[in-house]
Amino acid sequence: MDKAFRRWRWPLAVLLVAAAGGLSIAPLQPRWWWVSALAILLFSMPVIVGAVRWLGARRGALLLLGLGLYALVFESLAVATGFPYGRFHYSGILGPPLLGLAPPTVLLAWTPLLLGSLASTRRWWQAVVLAVVCDLVLDPAAVGLGFWAWDEPGRYYGVPLVNFLGWVLSAGIAVLVLRRLRLPQPLPGLFARNLWLVLVFWTAVNAWQGHWLAVGVGVVTIVALSPAYRRVP
Template sequence: MDEALLRYRWPLAALLVIAGLGLANAPLRPEVWWVSALAILVFSTPVIVGAVRWLGPRGGIGLLVALGLYALVVESVAVATGLPYGRFSYSQVLGPPLLGLAPPTVLLAWTPLILGALAMTRRAWVAVVLLVAVDLVLDPAAVLLGFWSWDEPGIYYGVPLINFFGWVLSGGIAVLALRRLPRPVPGLFARNLWLVLVFWSSVNLWSGQWLPAAVGLVMLIVLAPRYRRVP
């Protein structure tokens, strides 16, 4: 799979730009939530394969389950209490929320981001900064598409600033907890993250959300050399 991402980088990127155009012009409806679940699974597949190859079946699956449950718990607490991301709620677009809190798709959605950030750099603080930068691109698009919304919309395309401080906290805890993982982290994770950025940047671009689109473009340019260089 890693060889495929390396060999077909630009065709894959082109397909994701087209997919972003389609989603920007025809947002998903709650009754077809399985489409968004399938898309999350597709984006997560390289990470699932990479984790098993990296740590073995037991270790890889254990890592994915642990990160998925961590993300689900943090998101559920945030919906219930407003901490650490601010008080917000999920729509039905990502699937029926468990206990009215976070949908089960969260189990896979966040993991490619944190592992991709760790694969891009060996420095913990840089990985956290990169993770927050990814959210600067992802959250505005997700809010526009109706995936989730805040009770009190913020100044950044409906996203409050507390959300990004929350990502520093949750991302920082995860990065510190993952310090004992074998190094280097597979480059497959980094390549997958770059393609995720292509998709969300294109959604913002086609939707006319110029600032997050510009942030995404800058990140894609800065991280492009890492696409091939990360082993």
């Protein structure tokens, strides 16, 4: 899979830009939530494969499950209380929410961003910063597609500032815990290459929606990570 990512990077990027356009022109409805779930699974598959190859089936599965449950708890807490991302709600496009809070697809959606950020950087704080930057690209696009919305929309394309402060907290805790686990180094380059393609997709969604500040953040990040795409093992 990793060799395929290297060889087909640009065709995959073009395909994702086209997919972003189709999704922006004809947004999904809650009854088609399984399409969103399938897309999240496809975006997560390189990370699942990479984690198993990196740590073995048992440890890799435990890592992915642990990070997924961690994200699900944080998302559910925010929906219920507003902490730490601000009070928001899911529309149902990503799947029926558990207990009326966050959909189970969150188990797979957050982990590729975190592991991709770790694989693309050298220091723990850089990984946290990159994760927040990724959210600066992802959240405006997702809000534009109607995946979720804040009860009190913020000025950044409907996203409040507190959301990004919450990402500093959640990503920071996760990165520090992973450092204490002393996982084998370096992390698989497949994580970084997957993150690059994820950013291409969400940047394209923002472009189709006219979120030009978010597009600028995405393009700069994609260009900055391009050398890492080739360099990481």
